[in-house]
Amino acid sequence: EKFPEHWLNLMEQHQITLWNTAPPVMSMFLEYALHTPGVIERFRKLKLRCVMLSGDFISLTIPKHLHAMLPNCEVISMGGATEASIWSCWHRISRERHYQGSIPYGRALANQSLHVLSREDLRPVPILVEGEIMIGGVGLAAGYHNDVVKTDKAFVWSEHLRQQVYRTGDLGRIHPNGEVEILGRADFQLKINGYRIEIGDVEAALRAAEGVDEACVVPVGNGARKRLIGFLKCKDEVSAATIASSALASCKKRLPAYSQPSKIHLLDTGIDGLDAAEGEAARLETGREGSWPLSANGKVDRKMLKQFHADHEDGGADGAGLGGGGGFG
Known part of the structure; x- marks a missing residue:
């Protein structure tokens, strides 16, 4: 339940x-x-x-x-990944440490290895340089059952490491203390009007805004009509007007114009909506106040977020976004 x-x-x-x-x-x-x-x-x-x-x-x-x-x-x-015995790394979250932006992905568990490699030649990248997170060690699976093509694509040999590794599809970087930071999914990268955009960067900019607790961004549309839609979970007792101003300022400060969300929706947290002069913030009803819609495995259901936006796009789409005239961008 x-x-x-x-x-x-x-x-x-x-x-x-x-x-x-x-x-x-x-x-x-x-x-x-x-x-x-x-x-x-x-x-x-x-x-x-x-x-x-x-x-x-x-x-x-x-x-x-x-x-x-x-x-x-x-x-x-x-x-970690199912292909490498479910869990391959861990990080004990400290009470004293002040985390900047996100919780580290962590360090490898015993008998496993965690690497950040270049996606082209599977070579270890320098400290703080983005690469793809790959897993090795005794927990690595032999491959996918009866699927040679998929196996050969995901389980690869690194000449530089002299071992086989699994390509997780996650982007990350190694910090000087040896901890790996996860930056987002490689398949969450997309192009809008010719510009490459990392959805994780957009979500991080929204989370940095005053009054925002959590954020999720989904792409909608195709071709020249493709754009980003943001969803915010807000902190207690923060007005929608404050969130609108804060989120807009945070995105403008941290993101180029082409990667800013074109519209923002709020989770249904009971926060007062914007007044008529500013527009009305659409609220996502999730069945539990202030909670994300979840998939069967407990992750944020991004398909439901896209459907919510589609349902509110017609007949008052401008009013659904935070800020005057239909949101950010």
């Missing part, structure tokens, strides 16, 4: 000590705990000793709230 009340009842009943889900599921649970009368006291009494999060972007607010309410609970970021 996707209902936090049910999860809380089960965790109390069975004295659960270990949590393991995609980050949006924990985000939904925290929203329920923080905004439902009487629940936060129950949450603080949970026996959780370890929260493991993997498979999607981890908002900085998730470990912040967990550390505040459950001071004895470890929060760990896990990463």
Whole structure:
């Protein structure tokens, strides 16, 4: 079930000590705990000793709230791929460390290896230079069953490493301390009017805006009509007008004009909408206030986000965006 009340009842009943889900599921649970009368006291009494999060972007607010309410609970970021035994790297999220923008992908687990290589010749790239994250080690699969073409494309031999590695399709870079930072998906790169755009960069610019908790960006349209649509999950008690101004300023500061979202939608968080003079912010009803729509595996359902935009594009599309005249751009 996707209902936090049910999860809380089960965790109390069975004295659960270990949590393991995609980050949006924990985000939904925290929203329920923080905004439902009487629940936060129950949450603080949970026996959780370890929260493991993997498979999607981890908002900085998730470990912040967990550390505040459950001071004895470890929060760990896990990463990897099914083709390399599910998990290949990890990072213990520190209470004291001030994270800039995102949680590190981390370091390789025992008997596995994590590399950032050039996509062309599979050569290790210098520190802080973007490349593709690739995985090696004893956890590597032999390939895809009865699919030689797909296997040969994903499982490749690196002459520079002298070993076989799996191409994750994730872009990243290595920091001087040896930690790998994930920058986004290679297949999240796209071209709009001839310009290459990294969706992860656009999402990072939106997250940096005042009043924004989490952000998700999806491409819509084809050819010359292709554009980016942003979705924001907002912090408490922040007006839509403030979010509009902040998000616009953040995008203009960090992004070239061609990569800025053409329209922004807000999750349904109960925040007051813009007044008539400024336009009206469309709200995405997800079934749980302030939560992302989730796919079956607990990740953000980007197809549903695209459908929501399509449903609000006709008959008042200009009013659906934040800011006057139909959003940013």
